[in-house]
Amino acid sequence: xxxxxxxxxxxxxxxxxxxxxxxxxxxxxxxxxxxxxxxxxxxxxxxxxxxxxxxxxxxxxxxxxxxxxxxxxxxxxxxxxxxxxxxxxxxxxxxxxxxxxxxxxxxxxxxxxxxxxxxxxxxxxxxxxxxxxxxxxxxxxxxxxxxxxxxxxxxxxxxxxxxxxxxxxxxxxxxxxxxxxxxxxxxxxxxxxxxxxxxxxxxxxxxxxxxxxxxxxxxxxxxxxxxxxxxxxxxxxxxxxxxxxxxxxxxxxxxxxxxxxxxxxxxxxxxxxxxxxxxxxxxxxxxxxxxxxxxxxxxxxxxxxxxxxxxxxxxxxxxxxxxxxxxxxxxxxxxxxxxxxxxxxxxxxxxxxxxxxxxxxxxxxxxxxxxxxxxxxxxxxxxxxxxxxxxxxxxxxxxxxxxxxxxxxxxxxxxxxxxxxxxxxxxxxxxxxxxxxxxxxxxxxxxxxxxxxxxxxxxxxxxxxxxxxxxxxxxxxxxxxxxxxxxxxxxxxxxxxxxxxxxxxxxxxxxxxxxxxxxxxxxxxxxxxxxxxxxxxxxxxxxxxxxxxxxxxxxxxxxxxxxxxxxxxxxxxxxxxxxxxxxxxxxxxxxxxxxxxxxxxxxxxxxxxxxxxxxxxxxxxxxx
Amino acid sequence: xxxxxxxxxxxxxxxxxxxxxxxxxxxxxxxxxxxxxxxxxxxxxxxxxxxxxxxxxxxxxxxxxxxxxxxxxxxxxxxxxxxxxxxxxxxxxxxxxxxxxxxxxxxxxxxxxxxxxxxxxxxxxxxxxxxxxxxxxxxxxx
Numbered sequence: 001x002x003x004x005x006x007x008x009x010x011x012x013x014x015x016x017x018x019x020x021x022x023x024x025x026x027x028x029x030x031x032x033x034x035x036x037x038x039x040x041x042x043x044x045x046x047x048x049x050x051x052x053x054x055x056x057x058x059x060x061x062x063x064x065x066x067x068x069x070x071x072x073x074x075x076x077x078x079x080x081x082x083x084x085x086x087x088x089x090x091x092x093x094x095x096x097x098x099x100x101x102x103x104x105x106x107x108x109x110x111x112x113x114x115x116x117x118x119x120x121x122x123x124x125x126x127x128x129x130x131x132x133x134x135x136x137x138x139x140x141x142x143x144x145x146x147x148x149x150x151x152x153x154x155x156x157x158x159x160x161x162x163x164x165x166x167x168x169x170x171x172x173x174x175x176x177x178x179x180x181x182x183x184x185x186x187x188x189x190x191x192x193x194x195x196x197x198x199x200x201x202x203x204x205x206x207x208x209x210x211x212x213x214x215x216x217x218x219x220x221x222x223x224x225x226x227x228x229x230x231x232x233x234x235x236x237x238x239x240x241x242x243x244x245x246x247x248x249x250x251x252x253x254x255x256x257x258x259x260x261x262x263x264x265x266x267x268x269x270x271x272x273x274x275x276x277x278x279x280x281x282x283x284x285x286x287x288x289x290x291x292x293x294x295x296x297x298x299x300x301x302x303x304x305x306x307x308x309x310x311x312x313x314x315x316x317x318x319x320x321x322x323x324x325x326x327x328x329x330x331x332x333x334x335x336x337x338x339x340x341x342x343x344x345x346x347x348x349x350x351x352x353x354x355x356x357x358x359x360x361x362x363x364x365x366x367x368x369x370x371x372x373x374x375x376x377x378x379x380x381x382x383x384x385x386x387x388x389x390x391x392x393x394x395x396x397x398x399x400x401x402x403x404x405x406x407x408x409x410x411x412x413x414x415x416x417x418x419x420x421x422x423x424x425x426x427x428x429x430x431x432x433x434x435x436x437x438x439x440x441x442x443x444x445x446x447x448x449x450x451x452x453x454x455x456x457x458x459x460x461x462x463x464x465x466x467x468x469x470x471x472x473x474x475x476x477x478x479x480x481x482x483x484x485x486x487x488x489x490x491x492x493x494x495x496x497x498x499x500x501x502x503x504x505x506x507x508x509x510x511x512x513x514x515x516x517x518x519x520x521x522x523x524x525x526x527x528x529x530x531x532x533x534x535x536x537x538x539x540x541x542x543x544x545x546x547x548x549x550x551x552x553x554x555x556x557x558x559x560x561x562x563x564x565x566x567x568x569x570x571x572x573x574x575x576x577x578x579x580x581x582x583x584x585x586x587x588x589x590x591x592x593x594x595x596x597x598x599x600x601x602x603x604x605x606x607x608x609x610x611x612x613x614x615x616x617x618x619x620x621x622x623x624x
Numbered sequence: 625x626x627x628x629x630x631x632x633x634x635x636x637x638x639x640x641x642x643x644x645x646x647x648x649x650x651x652x653x654x655x656x657x658x659x660x661x662x663x664x665x666x667x668x669x670x671x672x673x674x675x676x677x678x679x680x681x682x683x684x685x686x687x688x689x690x691x692x693x694x695x696x697x698x699x700x701x702x703x704x705x706x707x708x709x710x711x712x713x714x715x716x717x718x719x720x721x722x723x724x725x726x727x728x729x730x731x732x733x734x735x736x737x738x739x740x741x742x743x744x745x746x747x748x749x750x751x752x753x754x755x756x757x758x759x760x761x762x763x764x765x766x
Contacts, residue, residue, distance in 0.1 A: 234718060339629070342636060354643070362651050369655060380662035382681065384730075387658035391651055500715040502695045562722065581717050588693045592716035 002060045003068055006147035009053035013100075014137050016046040017130045024123045024130075033119045039126070040111070047108045050101050057097060057146050058088050067153035070094060070146040076159035078528050078557075086170030087160045092294060092310075093146035095173055100140065102181040103133045110185050110210065117198070117206045124192030125185070132184055135317050143313055162529065162556040162563050168228040172221060179218025180251045180286035185210050186258075187283035190276045191325060194332040199272050204265040207279070208620055211262060214282075215255045216613030222248050223606040234564050234579045236498070236594045238602070241388045246367045247289030250360060254282040257356035260349045267411060268346060270338040273329075274353070280325045285360075287318050297371060343414045348406030355399045362391050393446060396486060400453035403479055404460040407472070421463065429455035436491070450490040457483035474619055478612025485605035488598045497595040502588040515539035518589060519548075529556040531565075534580045534589065551580035551591075575599035660730065665707040668736055676733055681745075682709060683728040691723050702727060702739075713741040 020042050027036045057070075061084045066072040074091045075084055088094045107129040114122055140146070163169075186207040193203045225248065230238040239245060258278035264271045291297075295311025340346045366383045373379045405422070433451045461480040464471050499511050508517040517537040524531045532553040539546050552565035569576040577594040662681045668674070684702040692699045698713045700723075711729050721727060721744060731741035 234716070342632065358647055361647075365651055365655060369659070373659075381659045382662060383655065384658060384660055387654055390658070391654045502693055502698075504695075564718075579716055581721075586693045588695060590693060590698065590716050 002056055002065050003147045003149050006053055006056045006060075007141075007145070009049050009056065010137060010141050010145075010147070012049050013046060013053065013104075014134065014141070016042055016049065017134045017137065020046065020130050021127050021134075024127050028120055028123055035111070035119055035122060039123075043108045043111055043126075047104050050104045054088075054097055054101055057094060058085055060147075061085065061088050064157060066155065066157050067149055067151070068146065069148045069150045072150055072154050072157050074160050075157040076528075077156060079160060079165070080527065082167075082170065083160060083165045089173045090160055090164050090169070093140070093144045093148075095177075096136065096140050096144050097146055098173065098177050099181050100133060100136050102177050103129065103136060103184055106182055106185040106210070107133065107188075110189070113209075114206050117202065118196065121189075121192050121196045121198040121203075121206075124195050125188045128188035128191050129185060132188065132321075135320075139313055139317070143310060159528075159556075162554065162561050163232055166228060166232060168224050169232075172224045172228060175217050175224055176221030176248060179214045179216075179221050179255075180248070180283075180289070182210065182214035182217065183251060183255065183279075183282040183286055186214075186279045187325070190279035191328055194276060194328050197332075201266050201269050203272075204262045204275065208262055208266065209617055211255060211259055212613050212617040212620065215252075215259055216610045216617065218248070218252050218255060219606065219610035219613065222252065223603065223610065226606075227603060230599075231566055231568055234566050234592075236496075236566075236577045236579075236592070236596065241363075241366070241383075241385045243367050244293055246363050247293055249363055250285040250289060250367075251282050253356045253360040253363070254278055254285055257353045257360075258282060260352045260356075264346050264349050268338075270336060270340065270346065271350075273333060273336065276329065278353075280329070284318070284322055284325070287314065287321065291315055291318055292367070341413050343409075345406070345409040345411045345414060348402065348409050351402050352406065355395065355402070358395060359392060363388065393450065397446075397449045397453045400457045400483065400486060403482070404457040407475055407479065408460075408464065422460070425459045425463065426452075426456055428459055429453075444494070447490055447494045451487060454483045454487035454490065458487065472619075474612045474616035476612075477615060478609050481605045481608035481612065485602065485609065488601045488605055492596055492598050492602060495597045499593045500591070501593075502590050504587045504589070513541040514593070515541060516591070516593065518591075529554045531555070532582070536567075536578060536580070536591070538576065538578070538593065540595075547576055549576060549578040551578050553580065553582055570600050572600060573597065662728075664704040665702060665709040666704055668709060668733065669707045674733060674736070676735075679730060679732060681728055681730045682711070682739055682741075683726070684708075686721070686723050686725060686727050688723045702729065709737055709739050711739045711741050713744060715742065715744070717744050 020039060023036060023038050023042065027039060030036070060068050060071050061075050062081070064071065064075055064077045064084070066075075070091055070093045074087050074094075079087070089098045107126060110129070111122060111126055189203075189207050189210075193199060222245075225245070226238040229240065230236070258275060261271050261275045261278060265275050291311060291314040294314060297311060340350070366387050369383055370381050373381050404425075429452045432455050433448055436451060437448065458480060461476050461483060464476050497514075499514060499516075501509055501511065501516070503509055503516065503518045505518055505521060508515065510516075515538070517539075519535040519537060522533045522535070524533055532555075534551050534553075536549050536551065537546065538549060547569055549567040549569060551567040554563045554565055555561075556563065564579050564581045566577055566579045568578075575594075575596045577596060579592045581590045582588075660679055660681050662683060663671070665682065665684055668682070682702055684704040687701040687703045687708060690699075690701040696714065698717065699710065700713075701708050701710055703709075711731075713729065713731075728745040729739065729741035730743040730745065731739060733739055
């Protein structure tokens, strides 16, 4: 029943998208500046029916309808209700349905929220967006159908991978999808803008909100993913430069560059084609990331079951998308004839864009390089975190200085009048840096520079609040929190302590100024797993701090899996992080203990960064 | 004498080009220094030119009944069903590491039969296997 409903709704959506394209196309030629009511009505219908389709799948998960392959493979009757729901998008098929929902909703919202803009521009955006929707609907229906039946219908499902049964990971995909699937709407708008020659500052105004929305959600999505990786994967880090993480970061760089170049387009009416390229690039990178992850071409830690036909379909879709976009770009491209002063705000924004492109190329090369060497020389290689760290970190130092100075530059022609203030700020930053390092007794040139440059950004952002009568508050929030982010990452990285050792029950071990004692183990039965909970006393002999940490070893029933749950104690100064694992036929427990300073502030900084985006959205809505 | 505008534009372009070349050089150079080669125990055995100072990755199955733990390290054997290599490791093993399951160890080769790992890679999925490993194992199983 649910399968039929779902398939019917998917087919209906194909029909509706085709109708929207047809009516919009006819509507292009009408002389008045009104979009026909038909287009609006079908759009409402389209959004409603895709939502119902999604709820059909959710209910299939809720009632555990194992006649659907997707439900059978990813759910279980004993799974908590929350994870039954989140299981809907915790798999390849369901997550693609989420793709289409966001494509569709953004298409509808863009249509109704842009009444001030020319009719044909809106209609073309709608047409192109619906071609994207069609592409994904066909993919879902014929290759990755969440409503496919299995017969005979099994009595029990296989269950969701236990490490995906987690609140952070339940909200991670929707957040991230609003981010990078949301970028589709300015991909469509960019093409529409080129076709209709709607190429001035009002184009920038029409897409700015959408760029801000997708950027803020993308930032939040990445944050939630990192937090999850931090407490669930058990190695205590939050960024691994894994291909999947990189795939989410690539569109983020493009979006960030776009966000800044739009400022120039909005203000000075230049950089139009560059902004268009960034619009196209953002969504192209989003689809590329999906292709890399879902096709299984890259060695990644994500669990989507791989299927080469999926890869081929996405690759074909991606190629068509790129070809069309590039073709229209070449057709319409006119070299701009505007002189930009080398000392002006415009140049600073361009500098931001260069940096973003540099990061983007670095991460893209690192991610794709293993594929090339495998294809060319058959050498299996991987590119590890040291590559990214040693390329990106030195560049970030310079970047932070520009980020501090740039926003205060004047449009058109700038003069440095604040040199005195900047020298004072840098002096303060250097001083603070040495206080920090004197206090912690550790030294490396690069970490000193990172701390100094981030302090420089922080201090000058704070100065901005006091200096000007009217300042751009959202910008200050974002730049300030980015400065804090780099500062906290730098300090955290430099002053983390890690101890690995093996311990028997009742045994005590002292390493440097830490004393560890494994008191006992308890066996606990939960609804869908058994857990061995250790009770480990940690004594910091320096600060006289004593804590009991309770790491777990969990044995899940469906599917049969063993996982190690970290025990984390957070406060505003530091995190204690401890994992315990066990090996059969031995009394020893394998323990990893970490003391990570200022961990929580890293999360707060990223949340604030994203908040800056939302605030900017409000500001934009208020003035336009 | 060129007009001032042209001169300015040319110098900007030169700076931009120089920065790009420098950037690309920096990226590629670092990339070359930081790639990790992936080997199976058989690759190690037949390889003629092993660099004993460079980090590599070794992948295969954790051989059944070879896992040992004492109070300072963990030992096990990685096998690709043809050849095997002993691994010692100080540190914590990741989720889903077990005998008879796939594993990727990162570290330095001491000699052709002994590997000192400083990291064992996590797998998120009990059924998941890195593509490199899958190919090697399915070739050897034939």
